[in-house]
Structures are given as structure tokens and as C-alpha cells.
Amino acid sequence: MSIADKQQQLLDELNLFQDWTERYEYVIGLGKKLSPMDSSLHTEDRLIKGCQSQVWLEASKEGDNIRFIADSDSLITKGMIALFVRILDNEPADTILTADMSFIDQTGLKEHLAPTRANALNLMATQMKQRALELTSNA
Template sequence: MSIADKQQQLLDELDLFQDWTERYEYVIGLGKQLPAMDQTLLTEDRLIRGCQSQVWLEASKEGNKIRFVADSDSLITKGMVAIFVRILDDESADDILTADMSFIDKTGLKEHLAPTRANALNLMANQMKKYALLLSAT
């Protein structure tokens, strides 16, 4: 399944909900499904700078695919990063780097989050692309 297909699948799932509170609960549920990050990886150098909550992100390369693990100390933020992990995990660096991340605007998340949390969505996407760029050189 391509990144665009995964993005559309997520948007279709969110469209099933009638109001923002249902979508909010769904995103929190995605975060709860995110596997716990190994405690040894919850370090300062893995924090995404500028997020209101603490968000840790780690990437590794397996063959020609980039693998992501993430965690947060906030339920909604963990759900938000879970969205990006779901979309970008196990994809090639080239596909991650060329992915159109404007799909996040179509989720409606930004309109219902505090500005600092909405900005975190951009920071997460940018950090994942930075990791892909860095790992593409290895």
C-alpha cells in the first residue's frame, strides 16, 4: 500500500465520525495502539523540539525501508505521532521524502487543537523527513 493509499485510508476512517470529539477519541485510540518505545530510547536527543508535550522519535533503516518508533507523554500527542508512524513506517526514504504531507490538513485536526499542538503536526512530519534524508545516505 502506498503512502497516498494509507493517507486516504486514514481520512476515510476519520470521515466515519460525525463530530470532533469522536475523531479526537479515535486519534487517542491510535496512540494507545502504538507500541511502547523502549525506555532506553526516551532520551533528550530523540525529542522533537518545539512540541508542547514531550514527543520522542527514533528511526532506523532495515534494508531499503525506514522504520519509526515514537512515544509521547500526552495521549493526544501520542495519537498524532501514531498517525505519522502509521503513514510513513516501513517506507523507502525516497517515498518518505516525496510524500505530500498536506493530507494532515484534511483530517481536521489542526482546527480543533491549540496552536502549539497543531504546530506539532508539522514538526513531527518534518522530523520524520529529516530522518529519512539522513538514513538515505547510509
């Protein structure tokens, strides 16, 4: 399934919910389903700078693909990073680097989040692309 297909699937799922309370609960549920991140990985170098809550992101190369795991100390923020992990995890670095992440605007999340949390969405996407680039540059 392509990144665009995964994005569309996620948008379709979000559109099933009539109100924002249900959508938030869905996003929080995605965060709860994230693969656990060992607390030893909760280090300064894995923090996504500029997020209101603490968000840790670990990226590794597995064959030609980039694997992501993430965690946060906030349920909604953990759900937000889970959106990106779901879309970008286990994809080739070049696909991640060229992925159009504007789908996040179509979720409507930015309009319903505090400005600092909405800004975190951009930071998360940028940081995931940056980590993919670093892993390919170091290869």
C-alpha cells in the same frame, strides 16, 4: 499500499466520526496501539523540538525501508505522532522524502487543536522526513 492510499484510508476512517470528541478518541486510540518504545530511548536526541508535549522519535533502516517508533507523554500527542507512523513506517526513504503530507490539513485536526499542538503536526512530519534523510545520507 502507497503512502497516498494509506492517507486516504486514514481520512476515510476519520470521516466515519460525526463529532470531534469521537475523532479525538479515535486518534488517542491510535496512539495507544503504537508499538511500545523502550524508555531507554526517551533521550534528548530523540525529542522532537518545539512540541508542547514531549515526543520521542526513533528511526532505523531495515533493508531499503525506514522504520519508526515513537512515544509521547501526552495521549493526544501520542495519537498525533501515531498518524504519521502509520503513514510513513516501513516505507523507502525516497518515498518518505517526497511524500505529500498536506493530507493532515484534510483531517481537520489543526482547526480543532490549540495552535501549539497544531504546529506540532508540521514538526512531526518534518522530523520524520529529516530522520529518513539522515539515515540515507549515512548509508
